[in-house]
Amino acid sequence: MQKNIRNFSIIAHIDHGKSTLADRLIQECGAVSAREMTAQMMDTMDIEKERGITIKAQSVRLTYVKDGEPYILNLIDTPGHVDFSYEVSRSLASSDGALLVVDASQGVEAQTIANVYIAIEHNLEIIPVINKIDLPAAEPERVKEEIEHTIGLDCSHAIDVSAKSGIGIRELLDAIVERIPAPVGDSKAPTKALIYDSWFDNYLGALALVRVYDGEIKKGQEIYVMGTKKKHEVLNLMYPHPLVLQKTPVLRTGEVGIVILGLKNVGDVKVGDTITDNRHKTATPIGGFKEVKQFVFAGIYPIETDRFEELRDALDKLKLNDASISYEPETSVALGFGFRVGFLGLLHMEVIKERLEREFDLDLIATAPTVTYKVHKTDGTILDIQNPSQLPPINEMQEIQEPYVKATVITPTDFLGNIITLLNNKRGIQQKMDYLSVNRVLLEYAIPLNEIVMDFYDKLKSMSKGYASFDYEPIGYREGDLVKLDILVAGEVVDALSIIVPRVSAQTKGRDFVKAMKEIVPRQLFEVAIQASIGNKVIARETVKSMGKNVTAKCYGGDITRKRKLLEKQKEGKKRMKSIGKVQLPQEAFLTVLKMD
Amino acid sequence: MLLYIHIPFCETKCHYCAFNSYVDKFDIAEHYFRAMEKQLEFELKRFNVQKNSISSVFIGGGTPSSVDAKLYKNIFRQIEPFLVEDAEITTEANPNSTTKQWIEKMMELGVNRISFGVQSFNNDKLLFLGRTHDAIKAQDVISFAHQVGIKNISLDLLYGLVLDTPSLLEKDLDIAFSLPINHLSAYALTIEKNTPFAKRKKIVNSTLELAQIVVDGVQKRGFYQYEISNFGTYKSRHNLGYWQYKNYIGIGSGAVGFLDNKRFYPSKNPNKYIENPLQIKTEQLTLQDQHIEKIFLGLRSEVGIKKEMLTQEEQQKVALLIDEKKLTCKDKTLFNNNYFLSDEIVLFITN
Numbered sequence: 001m002q003k004n005i006r007n008f009s010i011i012a013h014i015d016h017g018k019s020t021l022a023d024r025l026i027q028e029c030g031a032v033s034a035r036e037m038t039a040q041m042m043d044t045m046d047i048e049k050e051r052g053i054t055i056k057a058q059s060v061r062l063t064y065v066k067d068g069e070p071y072i073l074n075l076i077d078t079p080g081h082v083d084f085s086y087e088v089s090r091s092l093a094s095s096d097g098a099l100l101v102v103d104a105s106q107g108v109e110a111q112t113i114a115n116v117y118i119a120i121e122h123n124l125e126i127i128p129v130i131n132k133i134d135l136p137a138a139e140p141e142r143v144k145e146e147i148e149h150t151i152g153l154d155c156s157h158a159i160d161v162s163a164k165s166g167i168g169i170r171e172l173l174d175a176i177v178e179r180i181p182a183p184v185g186d187s188k189a190p191t192k193a194l195i196y197d198s199w200f201d202n203y204l205g206a207l208a209l210v211r212v213y214d215g216e217i218k219k220g221q222e223i224y225v226m227g228t229k230k231k232h233e234v235l236n237l238m239y240p241h242p243l244v245l246q247k248t249p250v251l252r253t254g255e256v257g258i259v260i261l262g263l264k265n266v267g268d269v270k271v272g273d274t275i276t277d278n279r280h281k282t283a284t285p286i287g288g289f290k291e292v293k294q295f296v297f298a299g300i301y302p303i304e305t306d307r308f309e310e311l312r313d314a315l316d317k318l319k320l321n322d323a324s325i326s327y328e329p330e331t332s333v334a335l336g337f338g339f340r341v342g343f344l345g346l347l348h349m350e351v352i353k354e355r356l357e358r359e360f361d362l363d364l365i366a367t368a369p370t371v372t373y374k375v376h377k378t379d380g381t382i383l384d385i386q387n388p389s390q391l392p393p394i395n396e397m398q399e400i401q402e403p404y405v406k407a408t409v410i411t412p413t414d415f416l417g418n419i420i421t422l423l424n425n426k427r428g429i430q431q432k433m434d435y436l437s438v439n440r441v442l443l444e445y446a447i448p449l450n451e452i453v454m455d456f457y458d459k460l461k462s463m464s465k466g467y468a469s470f471d472y473e474p475i476g477y478r479e480g481d482l483v484k485l486d487i488l489v490a491g492e493v494v495d496a497l498s499i500i501v502p503r504v505s506a507q508t509k510g511r512d513f514v515k516a517m518k519e520i521v522p523r524q525l526f527e528v529a530i531q532a533s534i535g536n537k538v539i540a541r542e543t544v545k546s547m548g549k550n551v552t553a554k555c556y557g558g559d560i561t562r563k564r565k566l567l568e569k570q571k572e573g574k575k576r577m578k579s580i581g582k583v584q585l586p587q588e589a590f591l592t593v594l595k596m597d
Numbered sequence: 598m599l600l601y602i603h604i605p606f607c608e609t610k611c612h613y614c615a616f617n618s619y620v621d622k623f624d625i626a627e628h629y630f631r632a633m634e635k636q637l638e639f640e641l642k643r644f645n646v647q648k649n650s651i652s653s654v655f656i657g658g659g660t661p662s663s664v665d666a667k668l669y670k671n672i673f674r675q676i677e678p679f680l681v682e683d684a685e686i687t688t689e690a691n692p693n694s695t696t697k698q699w700i701e702k703m704m705e706l707g708v709n710r711i712s713f714g715v716q717s718f719n720n721d722k723l724l725f726l727g728r729t730h731d732a733i734k735a736q737d738v739i740s741f742a743h744q745v746g747i748k749n750i751s752l753d754l755l756y757g758l759v760l761d762t763p764s765l766l767e768k769d770l771d772i773a774f775s776l777p778i779n780h781l782s783a784y785a786l787t788i789e790k791n792t793p794f795a796k797r798k799k800i801v802n803s804t805l806e807l808a809q810i811v812v813d814g815v816q817k818r819g820f821y822q823y824e825i826s827n828f829g830t831y832k833s834r835h836n837l838g839y840w841q842y843k844n845y846i847g848i849g850s851g852a853v854g855f856l857d858n859k860r861f862y863p864s865k866n867p868n869k870y871i872e873n874p875l876q877i878k879t880e881q882l883t884l885q886d887q888h889i890e891k892i893f894l895g896l897r898s899e900v901g902i903k904k905e906m907l908t909q910e911e912q913q914k915v916a917l918l919i920d921e922k923k924l925t926c927k928d929k930t931l932f933n934n935n936y937f938l939s940d941e942i943v944l945f946i947t948n
Binding site for chain 1: 601785787805808825839845847852853854855860880882886889890893894897914917918921923936937938939940941942943944945947948
């Protein structure tokens with residue numbers, strides 16, 4: 001029954017215990033027995049478990065009985081890392097309420113604020129939840145005050161919990177039932193459902209995770225996808241569950257479920273698209289769904305140039321379950337055929353590259369991440385440049401503009417000095433400094449996006465011992481005094497290594513770059529010169545000395561096979577290197593820029 | 598055609614040794630030789646060996662000098678008709694177990710070359726390696742061999758240990774060259790699995806500096822380098838045969854045979870070998886296997902590689918290497934200018 005359904009998400013800053021709370025709710029509702037319970041139930045991807053972060057939003061359908069009345073709780077997990085706010089917005093679009101989880105000893109963080117604003121935009125009922133209240137350092141009352149002060153959210157009915165030890169979980173479940181509204185929607189109207197996630201399953205094909213707004217979806221029904229304008233038959237319907245998917249003949253108004261259409265192409269069930277009945281179509285599709293926007297771009301190339309088509313297939317498949325990437329073919333003199341891939345951030349880029357290599361058995365080279373520059377040419381045209389090697393010659397450019405973001409940092413005052421220095425070094429311009437309490441400060445800076453996509457987050461975390469939090473949002477383009485820095489290996493420009501840098505720091509960057517490259521490039525048969533240049537002017541040089549020896553002195557009499565096998569092993573190792581002329585560069589060489597200070 | 602005979606017995610096991618050898622199996626030596634005779638008979642047929650066609654015989658181990666010379670008698674009788682007139686017949690020998698009498702008897706059978714496993718003339722180093730002879734013993738036994746009339750004498754030296762110093766190695770070479778030898782093999786120590794050294798740390802010093810001292814030192818003293826580890830005024834026909842990709846018969850447990858595109862492996866365990874010396878595993882070599890083997894054998898020795906056997910792509914890489922003076926091309930054959938880089942060059946060409 002529609003009035004007994006509750007659709008809700010959990011939003012939190014990274015590490016504030018969101019996944020643990022989700023696990024606890026699942027367990028409390030008996031969807032998974034204690035024996036089956038593995039930590040972080042909802043993180044199903046290997047990479048998520050290994051890195052301890054949630055990347056893709058997952059959903060689970062729970063049953064909870066309150067006062068003898070059974071309720072269906074659809075819990076939609078959200079990712080916590082700053083790179084994945086797009087996924088947060090997707091999860092929230094399909095919810096009617098949200099639990100705002102804040103760590104009782106940490107308080108409000110930059111991401112908490114960002115995520116709450118998304119929830120408020122979607123008009124969700126927000127329940128503040130103070131987690132980890134059993135920790136000695138917990139200060140739930142201070143944290144509630146902070147939430148009221150910074151977000152303006154009433155905390156008089158906040159719920160105190162400890163996800164880890166199970167305190168307050170029942171109260172929380174009761175609050176979900178009492179305070180989050182049941183889904184509104186007309187069960188008699190034509191089918192209207194939002195695809196808020198889709199992915200590819202090797203056995204079932206392309207799957208769409210939907211929230212039904214009006215009417216219902218039935219097995220065997222002929223449905224119509226409004227964006228792609230294609231009709232399909234519903235082969236099967238399922239409820240989401242972390243262990244076993246439960247089949248159902250129908251998804252009713254307000255419900256969340258998986259629609260199986262037997263499609264090979266995930267592009268047919270695009271996230272944000274609306275499903276309706278083929279004969280009785282709903283009048284208008286569901287709107288207001290925020291389009292994904294990529295901030296970071298990098299070239300992705302197969303090491304073996306003949307595997308370009310395999311890479312294309314892999315990207316097509318990956319796109320099915322991660323709609324937030326974009327890609328277009330490009331060519332590089334040094335690397336051959338590949339793709340310029342757009343990502344949500346640097347972590348997203350690492351994750352995607354790792355998934356492509358792991359799930360599709362590819363050896364890939366990723367080039368330095370870059371942002372989209374707007375180049376105003378002297379002939380009046382404007383170019384979007386996402387690949388430094390495509391920057392026009394200096395005399396054809398009137399000006400280069402680069403994207404800026406508003407960066408929000410919240411930090412304990414102990415680290416304030418260092419963080420301000422970091423922001424200044426990254427060309428940040430201070431716009432706001434606000435003391436949240438005696439010992440916590442909120443900073444707002446306008447800063448070039450390029451500066452934060454590289455290693456800003458890691459630096460901030462390490463210089464604040466993990467205490468500073470960070471979030472950002474784009475604020476448009478500004479003019480920059482920028483130049484292209486080229487890298488020459490053995491006298492040849494390697495286009496895939498070029499980067500765009502501020503003119504004032506070009507000299508230093510060039511020196512740092514070649515120095516870092518020298519550490520990464522192994523000794524070869526020949527001496528290898530590594531140079532940095534601007535225009536045709538060389539500004540820095542390092543030399544990788546030639547190799548002294550590589551041979552096994554003893555060749556065991558007639559056992560030549562043994563020797564051959566040893567060589568083949570060495571050969572395997574070299575396969576992951578890229579030949580550029582006579583020089584072989586390891587994959588990491590193309591990401592040298594991330595290893596610089 | 599070459600013939601290799603493997604003797605899997607040793608008085609003691611050295612700390613670095615991963616060869617197929619046993620210190621506790623002397624009681625089966627006689628049975629072992631009977632088994633080898635049986636395998637030899639089979640191989641002579643399999644290889645279709647003609648009269649006057651075996652140009653080299655090499656008895657290796659293990660320690661060939663650890664067993665009585667008379668045990669070799671039947672084998673020599675078997676191969677006699679197939680040997681070329683001036684066949685090179687080498688045996689390895691260990692300074693510790695080799696007696697004047699043993700050398701004389703082996704000479705009577707036909708041995709005309711001995712390769713002594715000396716390793717060093719520094720007693721500390723010998724102890725460290727687990728060798729049981731000392732420097733004086735090694736020099737004495739080489740003098741014996743010369744006096745008895747062995748024409749071609751070689752010795753093995755080992756380098757690349759942490760206790761090696763430039764002066765220690767120079768001294769080893771000085772003593773070696775004071776002896777009546779016309780050939781020397783110098784091997785860099787490599788740590789093999791399942792050896793006592795593999796369990797210990799700080800054994801190897803694989804710097805180029807030490808290796809260069811040995812290679813330069815040997816050449817300075819008048820020996821010509823014809824392979825990464827082999828030097829002499831005399832070149833061993835047997836060693837060259839391997840690098841020239843010649844066929845060879847391998848007799849005994851742990852020996853390897855090679856015929857055109859196949860390699861043969863009799864049982865490694867001597868007891869199993871005695872049970873059935875004809876239980877031999879065969880490895881089929883692909884064209885690709887043979888291709889890369891010819892390249893690395895040619896590049897680690899003066900044999901070189903025929904340019905025409907290389908693919909178009911490989912020849913392009915070779916052209917680069919000639920430009921960079923890593924290889925020299927003479928009479929359509931490519932020669933390596935620095936054996937120390939041979940593996941790297943193979944990888945460069947074939948990658």
